[in-house]
Amino acid sequence: MKVLFLDTVHEVLADRLTNAGYECIHAEDLPKEDCLKLTENTHGIVIRSRFPMDENFLKEAKNLQFIARSGAGMENIDVDYCLNRGITLYNSPEGNRNAVAEHALGMLLSLMNKLNTADQEVRKGKWDREGYRGIELDGKTVGIIGYGNNGKAFAKKLRGFDVNVIAYDKYKQSFGSESVKECTLDAILDQADVISFHIPQNEETVYFADEDFFNQLVKPVFLLNLSRGKIVKTDALVAAIESGKVLGAGLDVLEYEKASFESFFTQELPASFTYLLNSPKVILTPHVGGWTVESYFKLSNVLADKILDNQEN
Numbered sequence: 001m002k003v004l005f006l007d008t009v010h011e012v013l014a015d016r017l018t019n020a021g022y023e024c025i026h027a028e029d030l031p032k033e034d035c036l037k038l039t040e041n042t043h044g045i046v047i048r049s050r051f052p053m054d055e056n057f058l059k060e061a062k063n064l065q066f067i068a069r070s071g072a073g074m075e076n077i078d079v080d081y082c083l084n085r086g087i088t089l090y091n092s093p094e095g096n097r098n099a100v101a102e103h104a105l106g107m108l109l110s111l112m113n114k115l116n117t118a119d120q121e122v123r124k125g126k127w128d129r130e131g132y133r134g135i136e137l138d139g140k141t142v143g144i145i146g147y148g149n150n151g152k153a154f155a156k157k158l159r160g161f162d163v164n165v166i167a168y169d170k171y172k173q174s175f176g177s178e179s180v181k182e183c184t185l186d187a188i189l190d191q192a193d194v195i196s197f198h199i200p201q202n203e204e205t206v207y208f209a210d211e212d213f214f215n216q217l218v219k220p221v222f223l224l225n226l227s228r229g230k231i232v233k234t235d236a237l238v239a240a241i242e243s244g245k246v247l248g249a250g251l252d253v254l255e256y257e258k259a260s261f262e263s264f265f266t267q268e269l270p271a272s273f274t275y276l277l278n279s280p281k282v283i284l285t286p287h288v289g290g291w292t293v294e295s296y297f298k299l300s301n302v303l304a305d306k307i308l309d310n311q312e313n
Contacts, residue, residue, distance in 0.1 A: 001065075004038055007048035009070045013300035020308055036060065044068065044307070053077040058085070066090060066310075068303045071290065072149065073228060075201045090306045093149040095299035096290030101153035103289035104196055104226050107250030110283055111222050112137060117280040138162040143192030145185070145208075146199035146227065147175055150290075154196060155180045166191065170204075189216045194224070201228035209233060214240035222248045226289040229253040234272040241281055248281045252289040 002023045005014065014024040025042070027035045032051060039045070039061035046068045051057055053067055055078060064087055067077060072093035082089055110116055113134035121128060140163050144151045147169040155165050159179055166183040169175065176182035188195060199205050209223070209232040223246050225232050234255045240246040254276075256269055276282045290299075 001043040002041060003044035003046060004035070004042040005046045006035055007046065007050045007070065009046060009048065009303075010297050010300035012297060013046065013068075013070075013304050016301075016304040016308065020311075039064065046070065046303070047076070049073075049076050051076075053082070055081050058082070058087075066307065068092075068307060070299045070303060071096065073200060075228065088310065090303055090310075092299045092302040092306070095302040096292075096295035097149040097153040099292040099295040100150045100198075100226050100290045101157045102292075103252060103285070104154050104224050104250070105157045107224055107226075107252070107283050107285070108194060108196075108222060109137065111248035111250055111281075114280075116283055137194075140164070140193040141166060141191045142194040142196065143168070143183075143188035143221075144180075145169075145188065145195065145197050147172055147180075147182075148198065150226065151196075151198035154198065164191075186216075189213075190218045192217075192221055193219060194222045196224040197227045197231050199227050199231060201230055206230045207233040207236075209236065211236045211239065214245050217245050220244055220247050222246070222250070224250045226250075226252045229255045229257045234270070234276070238272045238275045241279065246281075248283075249276075250283045251276070252285045253287050254284070257287065 002025055003017055004025045004027055006027055008028045018024055025038060027038055035051070036057065039058070041063060042061055043063055044066045045053070045064065047053060048070050053076060058064060058081070066088040067082065067090070069077065069089070069091040072091055074089065074091055077089060079089065114132045118132040138161055142158055142163050142165050144155055144165065144167040147167045151167060155167065158165050165180045166188060167180050168183055168185045168188055197209070199208065207230065214236055223237070232255065237246065237249060241249065254273070256267065256273060258267065276284060
């Protein structure tokens with residue numbers, strides 16, 4: 001069985017597949033045209049986000065049995081087309097959920113205590129203790145939107161704090177526990193001091209946090225987005241920061257990201273992004289919330305488990 005690697009992932013995946021008798025074809029550095037030719041006799045594809053896995057790309061892959069996506073999001077794959085073709089889809093959200101949760105907590109504590117801006121000011125010789133007085137997380141209500149792998153992992157990290165954790169997930173029920181209260185979206189808009197997004201990008205969730213969302217907030221909030229960039233409408237977020245509805249935002253993902261994140265700054269970016277760059281109330285990271293040394297291994301190891309387990313069954 002031949003497996004085509006289109007993106008660079010941890011070598012544990014190729015090693016385990018090779019040991020199990022698979023032939024691994026490395027096309028990580030080949031242009032798209034050459035990759036398309038290789039799909040004709042391919043049984044499996046390993047991808048991150050380099051090319052869209054749509055009908056145009058997959059139509060010549062007559063023998064394709066599975067696509068393995070290193071990571072959680074499946075928006076780069078035409079899921080309906082694959083299901084109609086009988087192509088099995090694997091992803092590995094279990095592999096980076098802890099990394100995302102730790103990143104979210106780090107962003108939140110940095111925002112509430114103004115750590116990034118305080119550090120920059122001290123380096124400039126400014127010692128403004130009053131200007132950098134922080135806000136404690138204890139006693140606050142944290143609203144988690146999306147209670148899958150990442151949302152649940154973030155809730156687990158919050159157990160060490162005296163906080164009220166509430167969570168909303170449109171597609172799940174009866175997931176509440178002693179430490180997390182299941183609630184409605186309205187409850188989060190009414191009660192939350194912190195809102196953290198952990199939902200996939202699809203037709204229902206694009207611009208989930210738009211002008212109407214921010215206008216419904218009862219209290220000013222700290223906002224975290226470690227899901228997908230288009231969940232939060234940037235213009236609406238900027239307006240909410242300026243109005244005081246959002247006290248601070250931690251963004252690991254951005255609305256303007258291209259499929260290839262490395263080329264992000266080569267595109268023309270709107271004024272709202274410039275605002276984020278210059279705002280002391282915003283922390284930005286380059287989509288690395290789930291990209292730790294440990295998660296790099298776990299993402300591929302989880303995929304190997306799923307592929308090999310399925311073949312055995």
